Amino acid sequence: MRIAVAGAGYVGLVTAACFAELGNDVTCxxxxxxxxxxxxxxxxxxxxxxxxxxVAKNRKSSNLxxxxxxxxAIKESEIIFICVGTPPKExxxxxxxxxxxxARAIAEAMDSYKVIVEKSTVPVETGxxxxxxxxxxxxxxxxxxxxxxxxxxxxxxAVGDFMHPDRIVxxxxxxxxxxxxxxxxxxxxAPILFTDIKSAEIIxxxxxxxxxxxxxxxxxxxxxxELAGADVEKVAEGMGLDKRIGKSFLNAGIGYGGFCFPKDxxxxxxxxxxxxYDFRLLKATQEINNFQKKNFVRKVEKALWIVKNKTIGIxxxxxxxxxxxxxxxxxxxxxSELQKxxxxxxxxxxxxxxxxxxxLNGIEYCKDAYEAAKGADALxxxxxxxxxxxxxxxxxxSLMRHPLIIDGRNIYNPEEPKSLGFSYISIGRSDA
Ligand code: UDX
Numbered sequence: 001m002r003i004a005v006a007g008a009g010y011v012g013l014v015t016a017a018c019f020a021e022l023g024n025d026v027t028c029x030x031x032x033x034x035x036x037x038x039x040x041x042x043x044x045x046x047x048x049x050x051x052x053x054x055v056a057k058n059r060k061s062s063n064l065x066x067x068x069x070x071x072x073a074i075k076e077s078e079i080i081f082i083c084v085g086t087p088p089k090e091x092x093x094x095x096x097x098x099x100x101x102x103a104r105a106i107a108e109a110m111d112s113y114k115v116i117v118e119k120s121t122v123p124v125e126t127g128x129x130x131x132x133x134x135x136x137x138x139x140x141x142x143x144x145x146x147x148x149x150x151x152x153x154x155x156x157x158a159v160g161d162f163m164h165p166d167r168i169v170x171x172x173x174x175x176x177x178x179x180x181x182x183x184x185x186x187x188x189x190a191p192i193l194f195t196d197i198k199s200a201e202i203i204x205x206x207x208x209x210x211x212x213x214x215x216x217x218x219x220x221x222x223x224x225x226e227l228a229g230a231d232v233e234k235v236a237e238g239m240g241l242d243k244r245i246g247k248s249f250l251n252a253g254i255g256y257g258g259f260c261f262p263k264d265x266x267x268x269x270x271x272x273x274x275x276x277y278d279f280r281l282l283k284a285t286q287e288i289n290n291f292q293k294k295n296f297v298r299k300v301e302k303a304l305w306i307v308k309n310k311t312i313g314i315x316x317x318x319x320x321x322x323x324x325x326x327x328x329x330x331x332x333x334x335x336s337e338l339q340k341x342x343x344x345x346x347x348x349x350x351x352x353x354x355x356x357x358x359x360l361n362g363i364e365y366c367k368d369a370y371e372a373a374k375g376a377d378a379l380x381x382x383x384x385x386x387x388x389x390x391x392x393x394x395x396x397x398s399l400m401r402h403p404l405i406i407d408g409r410n411i412y413n414p415e416e417p418k419s420l421g422f423s424y425i426s427i428g429r430s431d432a
């Protein structure tokens with residue numbers, strides 16, 4: 001099938017590369033000339049495992065092209081995916097101006113039937129607004145259908161998530177478009193749920209908000225465990241064995257971050273408010289998430305007594321492992337707070353240092369975990385990268401000024417660092 005993907009961000013790039021890999025003829029379009037020129041020279045602007053390989057392979061076989069020419073891409077395609085950004089406005093609502101720009105461009109350029117697929121995360125009713133906008137600017141008066149097909153990709157495993165999804169949600173109100181979408185996704189052999197457009201839009205918001213709430217729930221439990229002297233890891237295990245609850249997304253820590261959960265929760269609260277519902281549960285989810293970061297800073301303060309002029313080695317900056325994404329990373333708030341109190345920060349992240357340099361100033365960036373530990377009064381773990389789980393802790397101890405680990409992701413069994421002579425503080429466990 002001939003597909004155009006508008007937007008070469010996370011969602012757009014992964015969508016374009018994966019549909020090309022499935023044998024489609026895909027053109028990925030972006031207005032950012034520099035980005036497109038990089039992509040045409042084989043440079044992937046984001047770190048996403050497996051994506052570079054897919055892009056290279058499919059560019060070579062000509063299944064995947066990159067261009068800034070949206071008009072030609074629209075004319076040549078049967079299906080057009082809208083994957084442009086919907087950044088938060090100051091009010092917390094999603095800014096839909098990029099979506100509207102693409103919708104108008106599609107309306108003005110299309111000269112034959114098109115399926116227009118909304119994949120960006122948008123408020124409920126955007127699908128209908130896109131349809132209205134296209135109808136209003138439909139220069140050649142051609143038939144079209146608008147479909148909502150929310151994405152559930154996780155950064156760091158986006159290619160795997162695309163190729164092996166738990167489910168595909170398609171909000172669609174036309175039989176013709178339904179058949180086309182079915183054919184497009186058939187090779188993935190995954191369950192497809194067809195709904196109306198508004199329900200598909202809400203499924204995306206509800207899923208992300210539910211997962212964010214699950215994280216805040218276990219973080220609240222972690223705080224109770226600390227007060228009661230219990231172990232949140234065991235509590236989560238015990239809860240997770242109940243199939244109705246499930247064990248995933250019950251990892252207590254320093255709170256969720258990234259470009260999806262914080263922004264989507266905020267947007268969903270606004271959407272509900274506009275519709276006339278006060279979504280207090282989701283507001284509490286946000287509150288707990290903010291508290292979790294502040295509470296972690298308090299832990300560091302308590303352990304160091306005086307933060308001023310102390311050297312803190314930070315392990316991990318990205319909002320989660322296997323990504324270089326720093327957007328809304330809890331590390332940003334935590335490090336800024338410690339800097340305000342006069343701490344000297346040395347940090348190491350396997351992938352995110354370059355992006356962190358644009359956000360966090362006054363940090364000494366290190367080449368590995370050992371360099372970050374050298375001369376440190378405390379080692380603070382903020383992202384659970386696999387390599388941190390296998391560090392030579394004896395070596396770390398010999399390099400540090402004071403053997404103190406404050407682990408925001410519970411990556412160690414407390415017995416291990418303690419037996420080596422570390423003071424070890426973590427989340428929701430008796431050592432906390
Ligand atoms: C999320 C959704 O999972 C995905 O379906 C959606 O399409 C986009 O948003 P992503 O933001 O890539 O994906 O990351 P995810 O793996 O879900 O983690 C989000 C945040 O929650 C991270 O900061 C992570 O550290 C935190 N988290 C996750 C926890 O603190 N505890 C957990 O148990 C799980």
